[in-house]
Amino acid sequence: MGRGYTLLFVLVTFLVLVAAVTAQGNSVSNRGGGRRPRVGFYGNRCRNVESIVRSVVKSHVQSNPANAPGLLRMHFHDCFVRGCDASILLAGNTSERTAGPNRSLRGFEVIEEAKTRLELACPRTVSCADILTLATRDAVVLSGGQSWKVPLGRLDGRISQASDVNLPGPSDPVSKQKQDFAAKTLNTLDLVTLVGGHTIGTAGCGLVRGRFFNFNGTGQPDPSIDPSFVPLIQARCPQTGGTRVELDAGSVDRFDTSFLRNVRSSRVVLQSDLVLWKDTETRVIIERLLGLRRPSLRFGTEFGKSMVKMSLIEVKTGSDGEIRRVCSAIN
Missing domain, CATH: 1.10.420.10 (Peroxidase, domain 2)
Known part of the structure:
Protein backbone atom coordinates (compact mmCIF):
# COMPACT_ATOMS: atom_id res chain seq x y z
CA MET A 1 0.00 0.00 0.00
CA GLY A 2 2.78 2.42 1.01
CA ARG A 3 4.86 1.46 -2.05
CA GLY A 4 1.87 2.04 -4.38
CA TYR A 5 1.19 5.46 -2.85
CA THR A 6 4.85 6.44 -3.28
CA LEU A 7 4.83 5.46 -6.96
CA LEU A 8 1.61 7.38 -7.50
CA PHE A 9 3.07 10.47 -5.82
CA VAL A 10 6.20 10.28 -7.98
CA LEU A 11 4.11 9.92 -11.14
CA VAL A 12 1.86 12.90 -10.29
CA THR A 13 4.89 15.04 -9.41
CA PHE A 14 6.52 14.15 -12.74
CA LEU A 15 3.38 15.08 -14.71
CA VAL A 16 3.10 18.40 -12.89
CA LEU A 17 6.72 19.23 -13.72
CA VAL A 18 6.19 18.33 -17.39
CA ALA A 19 3.11 20.55 -17.51
CA ALA A 20 5.01 23.42 -15.92
CA VAL A 21 7.91 23.13 -18.37
CA THR A 22 5.49 22.95 -21.31
CA ALA A 23 3.58 26.00 -20.11
CA GLN A 24 6.84 27.91 -19.67
CA GLY A 25 7.94 26.94 -23.17
CA ASN A 26 4.64 28.09 -24.64
CA SER A 27 4.92 31.38 -22.79
CA VAL A 28 8.42 31.97 -24.17
CA SER A 29 7.41 31.11 -27.73
CA ASN A 30 4.53 33.56 -27.59
CA ARG A 31 6.62 36.36 -26.11
CA GLY A 32 9.36 36.04 -28.70
CA GLY A 33 7.17 35.58 -31.73
CA GLY A 34 7.99 31.86 -31.90
CA ARG A 35 4.44 31.08 -33.04
CA ARG A 36 4.01 31.92 -36.68
CA PRO A 37 0.90 33.06 -38.54
CA ARG A 38 -0.71 30.44 -40.76
CA VAL A 39 -3.13 30.23 -43.65
CA GLY A 40 -6.70 29.81 -42.42
CA PHE A 41 -5.89 31.11 -38.94
CA TYR A 42 -9.33 32.59 -38.23
CA GLY A 43 -11.34 29.60 -39.40
CA ASN A 44 -14.96 29.75 -38.24
CA ARG A 45 -14.25 32.69 -35.93
CA CYS A 46 -14.27 35.01 -38.93
CA ARG A 47 -15.05 32.97 -41.98
CA ASN A 48 -15.55 35.96 -44.30
CA VAL A 49 -12.43 37.92 -43.35
CA GLU A 50 -10.82 37.67 -46.80
CA SER A 51 -13.96 38.42 -48.78
CA ILE A 52 -14.74 41.47 -46.62
CA VAL A 53 -11.25 42.93 -47.06
CA ARG A 54 -11.28 42.15 -50.77
CA SER A 55 -14.60 43.92 -51.25
CA VAL A 56 -13.38 47.09 -49.54
CA VAL A 57 -10.09 47.14 -51.44
CA LYS A 58 -11.83 46.56 -54.77
CA SER A 59 -14.14 49.51 -54.18
CA HIS A 60 -11.28 51.87 -53.33
CA VAL A 61 -8.95 50.73 -56.13
CA GLN A 62 -11.72 51.03 -58.70
CA SER A 63 -12.47 54.57 -57.56
CA ASN A 64 -8.77 55.48 -57.46
CA PRO A 65 -6.14 53.09 -58.90
CA ALA A 66 -3.43 54.94 -56.94
CA ASN A 67 -4.69 53.16 -53.83
CA ALA A 68 -3.15 49.89 -55.08
CA PRO A 69 0.50 51.02 -55.02
CA GLY A 70 -0.37 53.06 -51.94
CA LEU A 71 -1.27 49.93 -49.98
CA LEU A 72 1.76 48.05 -51.29
CA ARG A 73 4.08 50.86 -50.22
CA MET A 74 2.38 51.18 -46.82
CA HIS A 75 2.82 47.46 -46.12
CA PHE A 76 6.52 47.66 -47.01
CA HIS A 77 7.02 50.70 -44.79
CA ASP A 78 5.21 48.97 -41.94
CA CYS A 79 7.16 45.71 -42.10
CA PHE A 80 10.58 47.38 -42.28
CA VAL A 81 9.98 49.26 -39.00
CA ARG A 82 9.29 47.11 -35.92
CA GLY A 83 7.98 44.34 -38.16
CA CYS A 84 4.54 43.79 -39.68
CA ASP A 85 2.49 45.05 -36.74
CA ALA A 86 0.41 47.88 -38.26
CA SER A 87 2.42 50.44 -36.28
CA ILE A 88 2.37 52.57 -39.46
CA LEU A 89 -1.39 53.02 -38.94
CA LEU A 90 -1.15 54.59 -35.47
CA ALA A 91 -1.84 58.32 -35.41
CA GLY A 92 0.06 60.81 -33.27
CA ASN A 93 2.36 63.81 -33.43
CA THR A 94 5.50 61.63 -33.32
CA SER A 95 4.18 58.40 -34.84
CA GLU A 96 5.70 56.64 -37.84
CA ARG A 97 3.16 58.35 -40.07
CA THR A 98 4.84 61.70 -39.41
CA ALA A 99 8.30 60.60 -40.60
CA GLY A 100 9.45 62.09 -43.91
CA PRO A 101 9.22 58.90 -46.03
CA ASN A 102 5.69 58.23 -44.73
CA ARG A 103 4.04 61.62 -45.21
CA SER A 104 3.00 60.78 -48.75
CA LEU A 105 1.54 57.36 -47.88
CA ARG A 106 -2.04 56.76 -48.92
CA GLY A 107 -4.68 54.10 -48.26
CA PHE A 108 -5.28 54.59 -44.53
CA GLU A 109 -9.00 54.98 -45.13
CA VAL A 110 -9.08 51.61 -46.91
CA ILE A 111 -7.77 49.79 -43.85
CA GLU A 112 -10.04 51.71 -41.49
CA GLU A 113 -13.13 50.86 -43.54
CA ALA A 114 -12.19 47.19 -43.67
CA LYS A 115 -11.61 47.24 -39.92
CA THR A 116 -15.01 48.82 -39.27
CA ARG A 117 -16.75 46.16 -41.33
CA LEU A 118 -14.82 43.34 -39.67
CA GLU A 119 -15.60 44.66 -36.20
CA LEU A 120 -19.28 44.35 -37.07
CA ALA A 121 -18.87 40.84 -38.48
CA CYS A 122 -16.27 39.50 -36.04
CA PRO A 123 -15.73 41.82 -33.05
CA ARG A 124 -12.24 41.93 -31.50
CA THR A 125 -11.01 39.13 -33.75
CA VAL A 126 -9.01 40.37 -36.78
CA SER A 127 -5.91 42.50 -36.29
CA CYS A 128 -5.14 45.62 -38.31
CA ALA A 129 -1.81 44.01 -39.23
CA ASP A 130 -3.63 41.12 -40.88
CA ILE A 131 -6.01 43.50 -42.65
CA LEU A 132 -3.11 45.47 -44.12
CA THR A 133 -1.40 42.27 -45.26
CA LEU A 134 -4.56 40.97 -46.94
CA ALA A 135 -5.37 44.35 -48.48
CA THR A 136 -1.92 44.54 -50.05
CA ARG A 137 -2.32 41.12 -51.68
CA ASP A 138 -5.74 42.12 -53.00
CA ALA A 139 -4.40 45.43 -54.34
CA VAL A 140 -1.73 43.59 -56.32
CA VAL A 141 -4.26 41.13 -57.74
CA LEU A 142 -6.61 43.96 -58.73
CA SER A 143 -3.67 45.51 -60.61
CA GLY A 144 -3.20 42.34 -62.64
CA GLY A 145 -0.74 40.54 -60.40
CA GLN A 146 -0.75 36.91 -59.34
CA SER A 147 -2.47 35.95 -56.09
CA TRP A 148 -0.88 34.14 -53.14
CA LYS A 149 -2.08 32.62 -49.88
CA VAL A 150 -1.66 34.95 -46.91
CA PRO A 151 -0.71 33.52 -43.49
CA LEU A 152 -2.76 35.24 -40.78
CA GLY A 153 -2.56 35.52 -37.01
CA ARG A 154 -0.49 38.66 -36.40
CA LEU A 155 -1.19 41.01 -33.54
CA ASP A 156 -1.01 44.80 -33.63
CA GLY A 157 1.94 46.59 -32.07
CA ARG A 158 1.55 49.29 -29.44
CA ILE A 159 4.59 51.44 -30.31
CA SER A 160 4.93 53.82 -33.26
CA GLN A 161 7.76 56.36 -33.29
CA ALA A 162 8.96 58.50 -36.18
CA SER A 163 12.50 58.18 -34.85
CA ASP A 164 12.42 54.43 -35.63
CA VAL A 165 11.80 54.99 -39.35
CA ASN A 166 14.98 54.17 -41.26
CA LEU A 167 13.96 52.81 -44.64
CA PRO A 168 16.00 51.94 -47.74
CA GLY A 169 16.54 55.14 -49.72
CA PRO A 170 16.04 56.07 -53.40
CA SER A 171 19.77 56.66 -53.91
CA ASP A 172 21.11 53.60 -52.06
CA PRO A 173 23.78 51.50 -53.78
CA MET A 310 8.27 40.03 -45.74
CA SER A 311 4.88 39.77 -44.04
CA LEU A 312 6.41 37.54 -41.36
CA ILE A 313 9.10 40.00 -40.27
CA GLU A 314 9.05 40.38 -36.49
CA VAL A 315 5.34 39.62 -36.17
CA LYS A 316 3.80 40.26 -32.77
CA THR A 317 2.18 37.35 -30.93
CA GLY A 318 1.18 36.57 -27.36
CA SER A 319 1.68 39.42 -24.89
CA ASP A 320 3.68 41.44 -27.44
CA GLY A 321 0.61 42.83 -29.15
CA GLU A 322 -3.15 43.30 -29.22
CA ILE A 323 -6.12 43.44 -31.56
CA ARG A 324 -6.99 47.11 -31.89
CA ARG A 325 -10.60 48.26 -31.91
CA VAL A 326 -9.62 50.98 -34.40
CA CYS A 327 -6.43 50.87 -36.42
CA SER A 328 -5.30 54.42 -35.69
CA ALA A 329 -5.09 54.05 -31.90
CA ILE A 330 -4.03 51.48 -29.32
CA ASN A 331 -6.75 50.08 -27.07
Whole structure:
Protein backbone atom coordinates (compact mmCIF):
# COMPACT_ATOMS: atom_id res chain seq x y z
CA MET A 1 0.00 0.00 0.00
CA GLY A 2 2.78 2.42 1.01
CA ARG A 3 4.86 1.46 -2.05
CA GLY A 4 1.87 2.04 -4.38
CA TYR A 5 1.19 5.46 -2.85
CA THR A 6 4.85 6.44 -3.28
CA LEU A 7 4.83 5.46 -6.96
CA LEU A 8 1.61 7.38 -7.50
CA PHE A 9 3.07 10.47 -5.82
CA VAL A 10 6.20 10.28 -7.98
CA LEU A 11 4.11 9.92 -11.14
CA VAL A 12 1.86 12.90 -10.29
CA THR A 13 4.89 15.04 -9.41
CA PHE A 14 6.52 14.15 -12.74
CA LEU A 15 3.38 15.08 -14.71
CA VAL A 16 3.10 18.40 -12.89
CA LEU A 17 6.72 19.23 -13.72
CA VAL A 18 6.19 18.33 -17.39
CA ALA A 19 3.11 20.55 -17.51
CA ALA A 20 5.01 23.42 -15.92
CA VAL A 21 7.91 23.13 -18.37
CA THR A 22 5.49 22.95 -21.31
CA ALA A 23 3.58 26.00 -20.11
CA GLN A 24 6.84 27.91 -19.67
CA GLY A 25 7.94 26.94 -23.17
CA ASN A 26 4.64 28.09 -24.64
CA SER A 27 4.92 31.38 -22.79
CA VAL A 28 8.42 31.97 -24.17
CA SER A 29 7.41 31.11 -27.73
CA ASN A 30 4.53 33.56 -27.59
CA ARG A 31 6.62 36.36 -26.11
CA GLY A 32 9.36 36.04 -28.70
CA GLY A 33 7.17 35.58 -31.73
CA GLY A 34 7.99 31.86 -31.90
CA ARG A 35 4.44 31.08 -33.04
CA ARG A 36 4.01 31.92 -36.68
CA PRO A 37 0.90 33.06 -38.54
CA ARG A 38 -0.71 30.44 -40.76
CA VAL A 39 -3.13 30.23 -43.65
CA GLY A 40 -6.70 29.81 -42.42
CA PHE A 41 -5.89 31.11 -38.94
CA TYR A 42 -9.33 32.59 -38.23
CA GLY A 43 -11.34 29.60 -39.40
CA ASN A 44 -14.96 29.75 -38.24
CA ARG A 45 -14.25 32.69 -35.93
CA CYS A 46 -14.27 35.01 -38.93
CA ARG A 47 -15.05 32.97 -41.98
CA ASN A 48 -15.55 35.96 -44.30
CA VAL A 49 -12.43 37.92 -43.35
CA GLU A 50 -10.82 37.67 -46.80
CA SER A 51 -13.96 38.42 -48.78
CA ILE A 52 -14.74 41.47 -46.62
CA VAL A 53 -11.25 42.93 -47.06
CA ARG A 54 -11.28 42.15 -50.77
CA SER A 55 -14.60 43.92 -51.25
CA VAL A 56 -13.38 47.09 -49.54
CA VAL A 57 -10.09 47.14 -51.44
CA LYS A 58 -11.83 46.56 -54.77
CA SER A 59 -14.14 49.51 -54.18
CA HIS A 60 -11.28 51.87 -53.33
CA VAL A 61 -8.95 50.73 -56.13
CA GLN A 62 -11.72 51.03 -58.70
CA SER A 63 -12.47 54.57 -57.56
CA ASN A 64 -8.77 55.48 -57.46
CA PRO A 65 -6.14 53.09 -58.90
CA ALA A 66 -3.43 54.94 -56.94
CA ASN A 67 -4.69 53.16 -53.83
CA ALA A 68 -3.15 49.89 -55.08
CA PRO A 69 0.50 51.02 -55.02
CA GLY A 70 -0.37 53.06 -51.94
CA LEU A 71 -1.27 49.93 -49.98
CA LEU A 72 1.76 48.05 -51.29
CA ARG A 73 4.08 50.86 -50.22
CA MET A 74 2.38 51.18 -46.82
CA HIS A 75 2.82 47.46 -46.12
CA PHE A 76 6.52 47.66 -47.01
CA HIS A 77 7.02 50.70 -44.79
CA ASP A 78 5.21 48.97 -41.94
CA CYS A 79 7.16 45.71 -42.10
CA PHE A 80 10.58 47.38 -42.28
CA VAL A 81 9.98 49.26 -39.00
CA ARG A 82 9.29 47.11 -35.92
CA GLY A 83 7.98 44.34 -38.16
CA CYS A 84 4.54 43.79 -39.68
CA ASP A 85 2.49 45.05 -36.74
CA ALA A 86 0.41 47.88 -38.26
CA SER A 87 2.42 50.44 -36.28
CA ILE A 88 2.37 52.57 -39.46
CA LEU A 89 -1.39 53.02 -38.94
CA LEU A 90 -1.15 54.59 -35.47
CA ALA A 91 -1.84 58.32 -35.41
CA GLY A 92 0.06 60.81 -33.27
CA ASN A 93 2.36 63.81 -33.43
CA THR A 94 5.50 61.63 -33.32
CA SER A 95 4.18 58.40 -34.84
CA GLU A 96 5.70 56.64 -37.84
CA ARG A 97 3.16 58.35 -40.07
CA THR A 98 4.84 61.70 -39.41
CA ALA A 99 8.30 60.60 -40.60
CA GLY A 100 9.45 62.09 -43.91
CA PRO A 101 9.22 58.90 -46.03
CA ASN A 102 5.69 58.23 -44.73
CA ARG A 103 4.04 61.62 -45.21
CA SER A 104 3.00 60.78 -48.75
CA LEU A 105 1.54 57.36 -47.88
CA ARG A 106 -2.04 56.76 -48.92
CA GLY A 107 -4.68 54.10 -48.26
CA PHE A 108 -5.28 54.59 -44.53
CA GLU A 109 -9.00 54.98 -45.13
CA VAL A 110 -9.08 51.61 -46.91
CA ILE A 111 -7.77 49.79 -43.85
CA GLU A 112 -10.04 51.71 -41.49
CA GLU A 113 -13.13 50.86 -43.54
CA ALA A 114 -12.19 47.19 -43.67
CA LYS A 115 -11.61 47.24 -39.92
CA THR A 116 -15.01 48.82 -39.27
CA ARG A 117 -16.75 46.16 -41.33
CA LEU A 118 -14.82 43.34 -39.67
CA GLU A 119 -15.60 44.66 -36.20
CA LEU A 120 -19.28 44.35 -37.07
CA ALA A 121 -18.87 40.84 -38.48
CA CYS A 122 -16.27 39.50 -36.04
CA PRO A 123 -15.73 41.82 -33.05
CA ARG A 124 -12.24 41.93 -31.50
CA THR A 125 -11.01 39.13 -33.75
CA VAL A 126 -9.01 40.37 -36.78
CA SER A 127 -5.91 42.50 -36.29
CA CYS A 128 -5.14 45.62 -38.31
CA ALA A 129 -1.81 44.01 -39.23
CA ASP A 130 -3.63 41.12 -40.88
CA ILE A 131 -6.01 43.50 -42.65
CA LEU A 132 -3.11 45.47 -44.12
CA THR A 133 -1.40 42.27 -45.26
CA LEU A 134 -4.56 40.97 -46.94
CA ALA A 135 -5.37 44.35 -48.48
CA THR A 136 -1.92 44.54 -50.05
CA ARG A 137 -2.32 41.12 -51.68
CA ASP A 138 -5.74 42.12 -53.00
CA ALA A 139 -4.40 45.43 -54.34
CA VAL A 140 -1.73 43.59 -56.32
CA VAL A 141 -4.26 41.13 -57.74
CA LEU A 142 -6.61 43.96 -58.73
CA SER A 143 -3.67 45.51 -60.61
CA GLY A 144 -3.20 42.34 -62.64
CA GLY A 145 -0.74 40.54 -60.40
CA GLN A 146 -0.75 36.91 -59.34
CA SER A 147 -2.47 35.95 -56.09
CA TRP A 148 -0.88 34.14 -53.14
CA LYS A 149 -2.08 32.62 -49.88
CA VAL A 150 -1.66 34.95 -46.91
CA PRO A 151 -0.71 33.52 -43.49
CA LEU A 152 -2.76 35.24 -40.78
CA GLY A 153 -2.56 35.52 -37.01
CA ARG A 154 -0.49 38.66 -36.40
CA LEU A 155 -1.19 41.01 -33.54
CA ASP A 156 -1.01 44.80 -33.63
CA GLY A 157 1.94 46.59 -32.07
CA ARG A 158 1.55 49.29 -29.44
CA ILE A 159 4.59 51.44 -30.31
CA SER A 160 4.93 53.82 -33.26
CA GLN A 161 7.76 56.36 -33.29
CA ALA A 162 8.96 58.50 -36.18
CA SER A 163 12.50 58.18 -34.85
CA ASP A 164 12.42 54.43 -35.63
CA VAL A 165 11.80 54.99 -39.35
CA ASN A 166 14.98 54.17 -41.26
CA LEU A 167 13.96 52.81 -44.64
CA PRO A 168 16.00 51.94 -47.74
CA GLY A 169 16.54 55.14 -49.72
CA PRO A 170 16.04 56.07 -53.40
CA SER A 171 19.77 56.66 -53.91
CA ASP A 172 21.11 53.60 -52.06
CA PRO A 173 23.78 51.50 -53.78
CA VAL A 174 23.12 47.79 -54.23
CA SER A 175 25.42 46.89 -51.33
CA LYS A 176 23.34 49.00 -48.94
CA GLN A 177 20.09 47.57 -50.27
CA LYS A 178 21.34 44.02 -49.78
CA GLN A 179 22.43 44.87 -46.26
CA ASP A 180 19.07 46.41 -45.36
CA PHE A 181 17.11 43.47 -46.71
CA ALA A 182 19.38 40.89 -45.10
CA ALA A 183 18.79 42.60 -41.75
CA LYS A 184 15.13 41.74 -42.23
CA THR A 185 15.88 38.08 -43.16
CA LEU A 186 15.30 38.78 -46.87
CA ASN A 187 17.81 37.62 -49.49
CA THR A 188 18.88 39.14 -52.81
CA LEU A 189 16.12 37.38 -54.76
CA ASP A 190 13.60 38.91 -52.35
CA LEU A 191 15.23 42.31 -52.85
CA VAL A 192 14.96 42.27 -56.63
CA THR A 193 11.49 40.75 -56.63
CA LEU A 194 10.06 43.19 -54.10
CA VAL A 195 11.63 46.17 -55.86
CA GLY A 196 9.83 44.80 -58.91
CA GLY A 197 6.70 46.03 -57.14
CA HIS A 198 7.65 49.44 -58.54
CA THR A 199 5.79 48.26 -61.61
CA ILE A 200 2.86 50.19 -60.10
CA GLY A 201 2.95 53.59 -58.47
CA THR A 202 4.75 56.91 -58.67
CA ALA A 203 7.61 58.83 -57.07
CA GLY A 204 7.72 62.44 -55.99
CA CYS A 205 9.59 64.74 -58.36
CA GLY A 206 11.80 65.86 -55.50
CA LEU A 207 13.30 62.37 -55.33
CA VAL A 208 14.29 62.23 -59.00
CA ARG A 209 14.84 65.82 -60.19
CA GLY A 210 18.53 65.90 -59.28
CA ARG A 211 19.36 62.85 -61.39
CA PHE A 212 17.77 64.35 -64.47
CA PHE A 213 19.15 67.90 -64.18
CA ASN A 214 22.18 68.04 -61.89
CA PHE A 215 23.57 64.59 -61.12
CA ASN A 216 26.19 64.78 -58.35
CA GLY A 217 26.54 68.52 -58.94
CA THR A 218 27.64 68.15 -62.57
CA GLY A 219 24.84 70.26 -64.00
CA GLN A 220 24.03 67.34 -66.30
CA PRO A 221 21.73 64.28 -66.12
CA ASP A 222 22.99 60.97 -64.80
CA PRO A 223 24.96 59.50 -67.76
CA SER A 224 23.70 56.02 -66.83
CA ILE A 225 20.15 56.94 -67.89
CA ASP A 226 19.01 56.16 -71.43
CA PRO A 227 19.46 59.59 -73.14
CA SER A 228 16.09 59.30 -74.89
CA PHE A 229 14.40 58.90 -71.50
CA VAL A 230 15.81 62.09 -70.00
CA PRO A 231 13.62 64.70 -71.78
CA LEU A 232 10.49 62.69 -70.99
CA ILE A 233 11.13 62.90 -67.25
CA GLN A 234 12.38 66.47 -67.41
CA ALA A 235 9.02 67.40 -68.93
CA ARG A 236 7.13 65.61 -66.14
CA CYS A 237 9.38 66.93 -63.38
CA PRO A 238 10.79 70.30 -64.50
CA GLN A 239 13.29 72.15 -62.32
CA THR A 240 10.39 74.11 -60.87
CA GLY A 241 6.94 72.57 -60.59
CA GLY A 242 5.76 69.06 -61.20
CA THR A 243 4.55 66.69 -58.53
CA ARG A 244 4.90 62.99 -59.26
CA VAL A 245 6.20 60.71 -61.99
CA GLU A 246 5.53 57.06 -62.84
CA LEU A 247 8.00 54.48 -61.52
CA ASP A 248 7.23 52.26 -64.50
CA ALA A 249 6.94 54.38 -67.62
CA GLY A 250 4.16 53.13 -69.87
CA SER A 251 2.65 50.61 -67.45
CA VAL A 252 2.03 52.45 -64.21
CA ASP A 253 -1.27 50.76 -63.27
CA ARG A 254 -0.44 47.23 -64.46
CA PHE A 255 1.38 44.71 -62.29
CA ASP A 256 3.75 43.05 -64.75
CA THR A 257 7.45 42.76 -65.69
CA SER A 258 7.51 46.06 -67.57
CA PHE A 259 9.42 47.72 -64.73
CA LEU A 260 12.17 45.07 -64.83
CA ARG A 261 12.48 45.54 -68.58
CA ASN A 262 12.86 49.26 -67.97
CA VAL A 263 15.61 48.59 -65.41
CA ARG A 264 17.42 46.59 -68.09
CA SER A 265 17.01 49.48 -70.53
CA SER A 266 18.10 52.16 -68.01
CA ARG A 267 14.69 53.82 -68.22
CA VAL A 268 13.77 54.11 -64.53
CA VAL A 269 13.58 57.22 -62.39
CA LEU A 270 15.14 56.06 -59.10
CA GLN A 271 18.87 55.56 -58.84
CA SER A 272 18.39 52.66 -56.41
CA ASP A 273 16.42 50.87 -59.14
CA LEU A 274 18.83 51.61 -61.97
CA VAL A 275 21.87 50.24 -60.13
CA LEU A 276 20.28 46.80 -59.88
CA TRP A 277 21.30 46.20 -63.50
CA LYS A 278 24.93 47.08 -62.79
CA ASP A 279 25.44 44.54 -60.00
CA THR A 280 26.23 41.04 -61.25
CA GLU A 281 24.09 39.18 -58.72
CA THR A 282 20.98 41.33 -59.07
CA ARG A 283 21.38 41.53 -62.85
CA VAL A 284 21.30 37.73 -63.14
CA ILE A 285 18.10 37.62 -61.09
CA ILE A 286 16.47 40.25 -63.33
CA GLU A 287 17.46 38.23 -66.39
CA ARG A 288 15.94 35.10 -64.87
CA LEU A 289 12.72 36.92 -63.99
CA LEU A 290 12.52 38.20 -67.57
CA GLY A 291 13.18 34.72 -69.01
CA LEU A 292 16.51 35.81 -70.51
CA ARG A 293 18.57 33.33 -68.50
CA ARG A 294 18.05 29.73 -67.38
CA PRO A 295 16.68 28.56 -65.11
CA SER A 296 14.01 31.21 -65.50
CA LEU A 297 11.83 32.49 -62.68
CA ARG A 298 8.15 33.50 -62.77
CA PHE A 299 7.88 37.04 -61.45
CA GLY A 300 4.35 36.63 -60.10
CA THR A 301 5.20 33.44 -58.22
CA GLU A 302 8.42 34.81 -56.76
CA PHE A 303 6.76 38.07 -55.78
CA GLY A 304 4.13 36.18 -53.79
CA LYS A 305 6.80 34.12 -52.01
CA SER A 306 8.80 37.23 -51.13
CA MET A 307 5.69 39.04 -49.92
CA VAL A 308 4.91 36.17 -47.56
CA LYS A 309 8.47 36.28 -46.22
CA MET A 310 8.27 40.03 -45.74
CA SER A 311 4.88 39.77 -44.04
CA LEU A 312 6.41 37.54 -41.36
CA ILE A 313 9.10 40.00 -40.27
CA GLU A 314 9.05 40.38 -36.49
CA VAL A 315 5.34 39.62 -36.17
CA LYS A 316 3.80 40.26 -32.77
CA THR A 317 2.18 37.35 -30.93
CA GLY A 318 1.18 36.57 -27.36
CA SER A 319 1.68 39.42 -24.89
CA ASP A 320 3.68 41.44 -27.44
CA GLY A 321 0.61 42.83 -29.15
CA GLU A 322 -3.15 43.30 -29.22
CA ILE A 323 -6.12 43.44 -31.56
CA ARG A 324 -6.99 47.11 -31.89
CA ARG A 325 -10.60 48.26 -31.91
CA VAL A 326 -9.62 50.98 -34.40
CA CYS A 327 -6.43 50.87 -36.42
CA SER A 328 -5.30 54.42 -35.69
CA ALA A 329 -5.09 54.05 -31.90
CA ILE A 330 -4.03 51.48 -29.32
CA ASN A 331 -6.75 50.08 -27.07
